[in-house]
Amino acid sequence: MDTPLSPHKKRKVSKFLAHEMLYDYLMNRLDPERKTAVELELKDDEENQKTLSNMKKALGYVERINRVEIDQELLAEMNESSSYISSMLKKTQFEKWPSSVKWSIEALVVLLGVIVFLVVVPWDQALKMTLFPKDKEVILAEINRDPSVGKNINLAQVEKTEVPQFQDDEKKAEPGAAPKAEPVAVALIEKDKKIQTPAKKEIIPEVAEDSEKASSDDPEKKALSTGFLYRGQLDVTNVEMNSPKITEKIIELGGRKAGEVDIGWKKSDTTYYYHFTFPEAKYEELVEFLSEYATTELTKEKHPRIMPDGIIRLIITVDEKKQ
Amino acid sequence: MDELAVRDIALFFFFCLLDEEKAYDFSSRAVDEFYELKRKHPTEKVQILVVRATYKIWKKLKSKIQRGRPQITKQMGWTWPHDINFGPWMEYQKNAIHDEFIVSIWALFLKYSDDEIANGLEMTPGTIRYRLGHALKKLGTYV
Numbered sequence: 001m002d003t004p005l006s007p008h009k010k011r012k013v014s015k016f017l018a019h020e021m022l023y024d025y026l027m028n029r030l031d032p033e034r035k036t037a038v039e040l041e042l043k044d045d046e047e048n049q050k051t052l053s054n055m056k057k058a059l060g061y062v063e064r065i066n067r068v069e070i071d072q073e074l075l076a077e078m079n080e081s082s083s084y085i086s087s088m089l090k091k092t093q094f095e096k097w098p099s100s101v102k103w104s105i106e107a108l109v110v111l112l113g114v115i116v117f118l119v120v121v122p123w124d125q126a127l128k129m130t131l132f133p134k135d136k137e138v139i140l141a142e143i144n145r146d147p148s149v150g151k152n153i154n155l156a157q158v159e160k161t162e163v164p165q166f167q168d169d170e171k172k173a174e175p176g177a178a179p180k181a182e183p184v185a186v187a188l189i190e191k192d193k194k195i196q197t198p199a200k201k202e203i204i205p206e207v208a209e210d211s212e213k214a215s216s217d218d219p220e221k222k223a224l225s226t227g228f229l230y231r232g233q234l235d236v237t238n239v240e241m242n243s244p245k246i247t248e249k250i251i252e253l254g255g256r257k258a259g260e261v262d263i264g265w266k267k268s269d270t271t272y273y274y275h276f277t278f279p280e281a282k283y284e285e286l287v288e289f290l291s292e293y294a295t296t297e298l299t300k301e302k303h304p305r306i307m308p309d310g311i312i313r314l315i316i317t318v319d320e321k322k323q
Numbered sequence: 324m325d326e327l328a329v330r331d332i333a334l335f336f337f338f339c340l341l342d343e344e345k346a347y348d349f350s351s352r353a354v355d356e357f358y359e360l361k362r363k364h365p366t367e368k369v370q371i372l373v374v375r376a377t378y379k380i381w382k383k384l385k386s387k388i389q390r391g392r393p394q395i396t397k398q399m400g401w402t403w404p405h406d407i408n409f410g411p412w413m414e415y416q417k418n419a420i421h422d423e424f425i426v427s428i429w430a431l432f433l434k435y436s437d438d439e440i441a442n443g444l445e446m447t448p449g450t451i452r453y454r455l456g457h458a459l460k461k462l463g464t465y466v
Contacts, residue, residue, distance in 0.1 A: 064407065078354050
């Protein structure tokens with residue numbers, strides 16, 4: 001075929017181009033010139049002839065197998081939405097609702113979700129876990145009120161205690177001192193073993209009972225739940241010399257410091273302060289000893305702090321006797 | 324009109340997967356997708372929307388397709404004459420290039436035009452014709 005673009009006045013397509021145009025040739029989409037050119041090429045090319053034959057066979061095969069029918073019920077099932085929500089939206093024609101209503105419903109759903117979340121999450125536990133790590137947890141030690149517990153306390157155990165067991169009344173009264181927690185009935189113990197010292201452990205049996213327990217209706221228990229404190233004041237001549245002797249004797253008889261200061265703490269030049277626990281059995285001996293220095297009058301006062309059986313607590317002030 | 328689209332979707336996944344159960348699952352999702360697309364593009368041709376919906380679901384779930392393990396039992400609702408031999412198509416499905424394979428289903432089974440397929444896939448019609456030519460040549464070798 002003559003063509004102005006061809007130097008030989010004929011358009012001839014290559015084998016490759018003919019191969020690529022076979023589909024369009026088969027579908028009869030080529031223009032007449034190209035169609036003729038492909039046909040010319042096909043005459044001499046067995047490979048392309050075979051490919052074209054294969055394509056025709058494939059088209060025929062597709063026509064044969066394209067007779068699959070689908071059950072109407074199956075189509076109807078597919079037409080139904082696969083998810084419940086989209087199915088519901090379709091049934092209710094949600095898309096056609098006014099946008100203000102749609103937005104309100106969506107906001108309501110979100111709000112409900114937030115409320116459910118707030119209600120369901122155990123916030124107490126979550127806050128405890130985040131704000132108060134378990135190893136820093138502080139627990140209240142509860143002491144058995146059974147009198148037999150007190151009897152079993154070994155005094156030697158108490159001797160090991162280096163930490164003050166009670167607040168000094170005198171010190172507490174000092175101006176500017178930070179207010180201390182009422183030590184009635186409870187003791188705070190660091191649960192952390194690293195922090196907890198053996199001395200602290202030994203304090204536990206000496207801790208007084210809970211004030212709530214003290215309010216028990218049982219009169220017998222009520223009596224048990226009230227503690228006592230022995231308080232007194234001595235005027236001693238040459239107190240500076242005699243005070244160490246008194247201290248030594250108290251310790252010898254089994255007295256142990258009860259407050260923050262040592263037994264026989266020099267409060268001022270003429271005043272010595274004794275705050276200590278003491279075996280009740282040796283009380284008379286102590287009084288007798290102190291009587292050698294001055295007239296000893298110790299008053300037994302009620303005090304909320306309860307001592308273990310056999311142990312008493314004393315606060316004695318020794319002053320220089322005025323001439 | 325929509326019923327025809329649903330039928331086309333069901334046929335597409337039947338020939339694509341050769342697994343009735345999966346075809347049902349994929350088709351249901353594609354039908355949802357089709358309606359969603361139709362809502363967004365109400366004036367678009369149904370054929371183009373079908374191509375888009377089926378292509379999206381096919382692309383999303385193609386990792387679940389096990390080629391070469393046909394599961395066609397006529398129990399789900401697809402029926403065909405007894406003389407049909409799916410052998411060459413199964414062989415082609417197993418070995419075909421994905422892009423050529425799915426284009427051949429739209430064009431040869433659903434009879435969609437090159438332009439519709441090209442529009443649905445956002446490609447040129449030339450690309451579609453190229454893929455289709457190659458698909459036919461390969462399928463012919465199994466027939």
